[in-house]
Amino acid sequence: MAGSAYEMNEALLINPNNFEEQADTLKMAFHMPEQEQVSRNTFLQNRLERYNVEVWANEFMNALNEKRDVGKAFISEKMSKEILNNIGDSYNKAQKRLLFLDYDGTLVGFHKDPQKASPDEELYELLSQLQHQENTTLFLISGRDKQTFGKWFLPKKYNMIVEHGVWISKDGEEFKMLEQVKGDWMNKIRPVLESFVDRTPGSFIEEKNYSLAWHYRNTDPDFGEKRATELNTVLRSLIGNDDISVLNGNKVMEVKSSNVNKGRAAVRIMAEDDFDFVFAIGDDWTDEFMFQELPESAVTVKVGLKKTHAKYHVENTKRVRELLKRFTQA
Ligand SMILES: [Mg+2]
Structure with missing residues (x-):
């Protein structure tokens, strides 16, 4: 028009x-x-x-x-003092612990420019304490690209799974591929996203190795939501038989290969050892794969008040850090 x-x-x-x-x-x-x-x-x-x-x-x-x-719509229970104490107790008793922590919206709040949502000193301190705890395996698990996470966390030698499960890095080693994925669909989807960027001031595309993300946090909120719904419809009609899926995150819509998700990655890691305490925490739709695919015994926590498959929920990133601090006291 x-x-x-x-x-x-x-x-x-x-x-x-x-x-x-x-x-x-x-x-x-x-x-x-x-x-x-x-x-x-x-x-x-x-x-x-x-x-x-x-x-x-x-x-x-x-x-x-x-x-x-x-x-x-809630089925998850709010993390009360009592629940926190119980979880703290099982954490203390556990012989082998495994923690999956989402980053954006979980460990740190959102920022208009995703590159600026970098970790603060308090967070490094907290993660390092967990990392050095005996019998504890910590994984940061994120949809972010490996360059950014490599820059922030590789020197700290934190274990990381990035791009929803495409890449893995352990003990400060270079990233290896966890999942073989194809990226030939990207040339088809990119122009569509570009046309939405042109028509939605403030939105932009983030290109990762095996996914494309359309960010709309900086757009007019109502307008951005409308455009996101529109884009969702367009994408779903386009992807058809391709092995790709559309993920609706927090003010971001991501298109990526279907055989990659955080749940699949988490289950793979879990199978590597006899963990008797498995914990996963995250704030958006992409974390639901973990909440669904980890066994019933896992402690799963959603950040924020949205419908979820997690067992418990906490209100915000501040509560997340309090919860993790509790773990460091084991
Ligand atoms: Mg998140």
Whole structure:
């Protein structure tokens, strides 16, 4: 829809707080041929007709009801003091412990620029304590690329699984491939994501070795969500028989090979030894694979208040760190 009111709306979305930018866009609009002005105005008028006060009120009430129902969807239990104590006890008693810790949204909060969500000193301290604990195997498990994690954690010799399970590094060794994956689908999907970047100011593509991610944290929130839903539909119709899947993360939509996920990776590691305490914690949809695939005896924890297969949930990253501190006291 070149030159339409739709496009003008989008132009205004570039930065709602930048009045100069908006004024420029409006100036452009005033110098527009009359026919164009009429067509743009008609579009807006039609929208106003459709989206009247009744429709708006209905949508508002529906959204309110949905929020209320979110509470009912829980099957996980909030991590109470008592539960924490019990878990702490089994941790202390265990002979061989295995910990899977997601990074973004779990150990650290989100940042507008993912590269800036780097680990702080307190986190390094905490992880190193766990890493050096006897009979404890620690794994950072993330969808991130190996370059970033290599830079942050390789010098610390933490065990890592990155890109959802494609690469693994143990004891500070270089990354090895954990799962053989193909990447030929990427040339088909990349242009689609690019077209969404063009039409969604503030969004961008992150390219990893075997996955493509569309980030929309910096977009106008409502607009970003709408575009994400749209992209989801487009991608699902495209992937068809390819062995790839679409993951909806926190303000990120990721397309990757289906035979790679955190659950599969975690189960593989678990099978390498006789672990009697297995723990997994994470905040988004990609962590659900772990929660589902690890055995019933595993302690699984979701960060945040979303529907989950995890046994327990904690509210935020601050609580995660408190929980892990508890482990360091073993
Ligand atoms: Mg996460």
